[in-house]
Amino acid sequence: xxxxxxxxxxxxxxxxxxxxxxxxxxxxxxxxxxxxxxxxxxxxxxxxxxxxxxxxxxxxxxxxxxxxxxxxxxxxxxxxxxxxxxxxxxxxxxxxxxxxxxxxxxxxxxxxxxxxxxxxxxxxxxxxxxxxxxxxxxxxxxxxxxxxxxxxxxxxxxxxxxxxxxxxxxxxxxxxxxxxxxxxxxxxxxxxxxxxxxxxxxxxxxxxxxxxxxxxxxxxxxxxxxxxxxxxxxxxxxxxxxxxxxxxxxxxxxxxxxxxxxxxxxxxxxxxxxxxxxxxxxxxxxxxxxxxxxxxxxxxxxxxxxxxxxxxxxxxxxxxxxxxxxxxxxxxxxxxxxxxxxxxxxxxxxxxxxxxxxxxxxxxxxxxxxxxxxxxxxxxxxxxxxxxxxxxx
Ligand SMILES: Cc1cc2nc3c(=O)[nH]c(=O)nc-3n(C[C@H](O)[C@H](O)[C@H](O)COP(=O)(O)O)c2cc1C
Numbered sequence: 001x002x003x004x005x006x007x008x009x010x011x012x013x014x015x016x017x018x019x020x021x022x023x024x025x026x027x028x029x030x031x032x033x034x035x036x037x038x039x040x041x042x043x044x045x046x047x048x049x050x051x052x053x054x055x056x057x058x059x060x061x062x063x064x065x066x067x068x069x070x071x072x073x074x075x076x077x078x079x080x081x082x083x084x085x086x087x088x089x090x091x092x093x094x095x096x097x098x099x100x101x102x103x104x105x106x107x108x109x110x111x112x113x114x115x116x117x118x119x120x121x122x123x124x125x126x127x128x129x130x131x132x133x134x135x136x137x138x139x140x141x142x143x144x145x146x147x148x149x150x151x152x153x154x155x156x157x158x159x160x161x162x163x164x165x166x167x168x169x170x171x172x173x174x175x176x177x178x179x180x181x182x183x184x185x186x187x188x189x190x191x192x193x194x195x196x197x198x199x200x201x202x203x204x205x206x207x208x209x210x211x212x213x214x215x216x217x218x219x220x221x222x223x224x225x226x227x228x229x230x231x232x233x234x235x236x237x238x239x240x241x242x243x244x245x246x247x248x249x250x251x252x253x254x255x256x257x258x259x260x261x262x263x264x265x266x267x268x269x270x271x272x273x274x275x276x277x278x279x280x281x282x283x284x285x286x287x288x289x290x291x292x293x294x295x296x297x298x299x300x301x302x303x304x305x306x307x308x309x310x311x312x313x314x315x316x317x318x319x320x321x322x323x324x325x326x327x328x329x330x331x332x333x334x335x336x337x338x339x340x341x342x343x344x345x346x347x348x349x350x351x352x353x354x355x356x357x358x359x360x361x362x363x364x365x366x367x368x369x370x371x372x373x374x375x376x377x378x379x380x381x382x383x384x385x386x387x388x389x390x391x392x393x
Contacts, residue, residue, distance in 0.1 A: 003031030013041020125161025185226030194234025212237030
């Protein structure tokens, strides 16, 4: 979602400057074009060279720069950006932005900028909690400016409280909705993901190699596009942005209950979880020991079919999208599943994708089969969301 986006990072003079280097790397890794503006104070902590080396671009520090301002550099930088991230946002910068003070390059750019802004404060907790800072934060929020953090924890000064710079991943999660078209606003989506655990005895399980990575990417992207997302997650599924209502479950039974409850009145259900088709007929409450039994016969019972239940008349959200993990004849099996379960589309893929960072597959609807070549799972998730948006038109 960041591919080709122009992100301007405004770097203030706080001890957390060094952590912004990681944010810059992550943005670039996710396809963004990044340029940096540092305040004079920021340059006291880390030299511009670090950010020049990371971005491959000149780092701007001075307003009265003869070469830069020959072309009105401060205006050009503001026009170039799709969004501005101020990190670390010092108490000083927050105050200047609240009052529209433009006495250096960064604050002057901010007076020109009319693109989305994300402020990422980092400071001592007393500085953050001071009535001056709090009043200025309220002023900026009132103008619709978004904040990420500060997070609570141990601070550079050794004290503890709110003041830590948000993690780079969190900053990007907050940034995505600001630069994404809100074309799913007003829709309620339910997505399940991950493996399920079926207990056999007090320690052993029946599960799969699924990780829930693709499902959590789908949830994050849908949420960034404005959907109200409920995410029903099996064990070990990656973390999801705070904007997502997450329900953690273990067994297929719990996943069914969670999905059924959430899907009532929803616009769309995506069944990406690798739900165990079977559970143990009898649960052994203690740990079975070697030597307790010579030969063991295990009896399994079929689990309820979550997709078929939710796609059935009376329960059905407007659209239902299923996943099919197959080890052979992928398209043929998936087409049968599409008809049998009465879903709108299936993403068929190979069981070998489980546990891997990339995937490939086929997007199958009643009148379309499209092959999707191997891509990182975030990119596959973007493609699937695009396909769903087409389906909804
Ligand atoms: C060692 C040191 C660490 C500092 N850390 C912070 C900080 O984390 N957050 C903050 O708001 N100010 C911090 N300051 C104060 C700012 O550097 C100071 O307010 C400066 O004027 C900010 O300039 P700027 O907002 O233009 O970058 C620190 C100062 C020093 C000397």
